[in-house]
Amino acid sequence: MTRYLLAGHSLVLDEALCNGCGRCVEVCPHEVFAMHDHVARIVSRDTCMECGACRMNCSEEAITVDSGVGCAAALIAQMARGGGTDSPSCSCG
16 A cells, blocks of 8 residues: 555544545545444545545535645656556546
8 A cells, every 4th residue: 555755644534523424435545534333534544645535525524634745646656657648537536
């Protein structure tokens, strides 16, 4: 699993606001979240690339993260692997 330089330093989850929908678990490309007792928890902060997919999909606004750097790194890596530049994607939606 890839570890990121800033390792989700801006990622914050307010568990009191979590409604237990599990959407963050579904959309996170790096399994940063897991459900425990019907509440999302951060279980792997060091694999967070700060893409913002969790924040964008949290209906309760329980997650905040400053997205950008992780997405840029993912896009550069995709292009370096020959993934093309026509429609690059960081998989965060």
